[in-house]
Amino acid sequence: MxxxxxxxxxxxxxxxxxxxxxxxxxxxxxCAGVDRAIEIVERAIEKYGAPVYVRHEIVHNRYVVEALKAKGAVFVEELDDVPDDAPVVFSAHGVPKSVPAEAERRKLVYVDATCPLVSKVHRQAERQLEKGRHILFIGHDGHPEVIGTMGQVPPGTMTLVETLEDARTVTPPAGAQLAYLTQTTLSVDDTAEITAELERRFPDIAGPKAEDICxxxxxxxxxxxxxxxxxxxxxxxxxxxxxxxxxxxxxxxxxxxxxxxxxxxxxxxxxxxxxxxxxxxxxxxxxxxxxxxxxxxxxxxxxxxxxxxxxxxxxxxxxxxxxxxxx
Incomplete structure (x- = not known):
C-alpha cells in the first residue's frame, strides 16, 4: 500500500x-463520520462475509478505498451493479430516498453509513417541506452529498445555490415561504457570505437552528x-x-x-x-x-x-x- x-x-x-x-x-x-463509515464496512464484511458491496466510494480517499477492497469490499456506482443475494453499504455522503426504496423492493440487505450530521440535514429538509417552505440549498452541484440531500424531497421543492452570485440572482417560486440549508463540507467563510446575502434579499427566510457545516x-x-x-x-x-x-x-x-x-x-x-x-x-x-x-x-x-x-x-x-x- x-x-x-x-x-x-x-x-x-x-x-x-x-x-x-x-x-x-x-x-x-x-472525523467521527469517516471513522464510523469505515468501521461499518469492516463490520459488515465480518458479519456477512466477503464480498460486501459499497455504493460509491465510502469516503473520498483512494488509500481507504483500496484498503477496504483488500478486505473484501466491492465498490459500485449503482444498485443495479449489486447482485440480489449480496449485502450493500451506502456511503457516508448520503443517498436519495429512491436508493433505500429500491434496495427494499429488491429485498437487499443494506446498511446505511450516511454520516449522522448529513442525516440531520436530510431531516431538516423534510421538516421545512412539511412547513410548506421552498428550500434554497447551498452546495456544489454533482457532489454526492448534494445529490443525496436533494433526493430527500420531491423535484422542484429545492433550488441549488452554489455561489455568492447565485445568491444574488436566484429566483424562488413567486410567493413561496423560504428556508435555506447547506452542504456539510463547505467553506465556512464563503457560506457565511452566501447566507448573509440570502437573508438580506429574503428577510423572512428560515435558517437551520444550528449551522449545517459539520x-x-x-x-x-x-x-x-x-x-x-x-x-x-x-x-x-x-x-x-x-x-x-x-x-x-x-x-x-x-x-x-x-x-x-x-x-x-x-x-x-x-x-x-x-x-x-x-x-x-x-x-x-x-x-x-x-x-x-x-x-x-x-x-x-x-x-x-x-x-x-x-x-x-x-x-x-x-x-x-x-x-x-x-x-
Missing part, C-alpha cells in the same frame, strides 16, 4: 540537509488558519473530489499562503521546496493519519525537519454504529 518515496536529491548526509519548520495542524484527518469541517478550516500565516507553503492531504479537502486549500490561499492538494507523499515535487523554510501540513476528513506520517517521512529525506503541532481545538465526537451491526 505504501507509495514509493522520492530518493534523496543528492548524497548529502542528514546533518548537511537544510532545515525545515513543519507546522502540523490539529485537528486534521479522519464540526469537523469547521475545525479543520480553523486549524489551517492557525498554521497558514507562519508557512511558506501549505500541503493538504486529500482527494481532488473531497469537498472538505479542497476547501482547506482555499482557506490557506485566502490567508495569503500558497497551498497544494496532494493524495500522498509521492505527489510532492521536490521543486516545491525551493526557497521554502516552513511548511504547513494538514489532512482532509477522509485522509488517514498514515498518510500524514508518510509525508513527514518524505520531507525528512530532503530536509532536517523540526515538527510543531498547533492544536486549535480537541475533538472527542463519537457516532454510534447501526444497530444491525452491533446486535
Amino acid at each position: 505504501n507509495a514509493p518515496l522520492h530518493p534523496l536529491p543528492n548524497a548529502e548526509t542528514t546533518a548537511e540537509l537544510p532545515g525545515l519548520t513543519l507546522l502540523i495542524a490539529a485537528p486534521r484527518g479522519f 464540526y469537523a469541517t469547521s475545525n479543520r478550516q480553523a486549524a489551517v488558519k492557525q498554521i497558514a500565516p507562519g508557512s511558506d507553503l501549505v500541503l493538504v492531504i486529500g482527494a481532488p473530489n473531497s469537498s472538505n479537502s479542497v476547501r482547506l486549500v482555499e482557506v490557506a490561499e485566502r490567508c495569503g499562503t500558497p497551498a497544494r492538494l496532494i493524495q500522498r507523499a509521492a505527489d510532492i515535487d521536490p521543486a516545491w521546496l525551493e526557497g521554502v523554510g516552513s511548511i504547513g501540513l494538514t489532512a482532509g476528513a477522509s485522509a488517514p493519519e498514515e498518510l500524514v506520517r508518510e509525508v513527514v517521512d518524505q520531507l525528512k529525506q530532503w530536509r532536517q525537519v523540526e515538527e510543531h503541532t498547533l492544536v486549535s481545538t480537541v475533538e472527542n465526537m463519537i457516532f454510534k454504529l447501526p444497530r444491525q451491526l452491533t446486535d
Whole structure:
C-alpha cells in the first residue's frame, strides 16, 4: 500500500540537509463520520462475509478505498451493479430516498453509513417541506452529498445555490415561504457570505437552528488558519473530489499562503521546496493519519525537519454504529 518515496536529491548526509519548520495542524484527518463509515464496512464484511458491496466510494480517499477492497469490499456506482443475494453499504455522503426504496423492493440487505450530521440535514429538509417552505440549498452541484440531500424531497421543492452570485440572482417560486440549508463540507467563510446575502434579499427566510457545516469541517478550516500565516507553503492531504479537502486549500490561499492538494507523499515535487523554510501540513476528513506520517517521512529525506503541532481545538465526537451491526 505504501507509495514509493522520492530518493534523496543528492548524497548529502542528514546533518548537511537544510532545515525545515513543519507546522502540523490539529485537528486534521479522519472525523467521527469517516471513522464510523469505515468501521461499518469492516463490520459488515465480518458479519456477512466477503464480498460486501459499497455504493460509491465510502469516503473520498483512494488509500481507504483500496484498503477496504483488500478486505473484501466491492465498490459500485449503482444498485443495479449489486447482485440480489449480496449485502450493500451506502456511503457516508448520503443517498436519495429512491436508493433505500429500491434496495427494499429488491429485498437487499443494506446498511446505511450516511454520516449522522448529513442525516440531520436530510431531516431538516423534510421538516421545512412539511412547513410548506421552498428550500434554497447551498452546495456544489454533482457532489454526492448534494445529490443525496436533494433526493430527500420531491423535484422542484429545492433550488441549488452554489455561489455568492447565485445568491444574488436566484429566483424562488413567486410567493413561496423560504428556508435555506447547506452542504456539510463547505467553506465556512464563503457560506457565511452566501447566507448573509440570502437573508438580506429574503428577510423572512428560515435558517437551520444550528449551522449545517459539520464540526469537523469547521475545525479543520480553523486549524489551517492557525498554521497558514507562519508557512511558506501549505500541503493538504486529500482527494481532488473531497469537498472538505479542497476547501482547506482555499482557506490557506485566502490567508495569503500558497497551498497544494496532494493524495500522498509521492505527489510532492521536490521543486516545491525551493526557497521554502516552513511548511504547513494538514489532512482532509477522509485522509488517514498514515498518510500524514508518510509525508513527514518524505520531507525528512530532503530536509532536517523540526515538527510543531498547533492544536486549535480537541475533538472527542463519537457516532454510534447501526444497530444491525452491533446486535
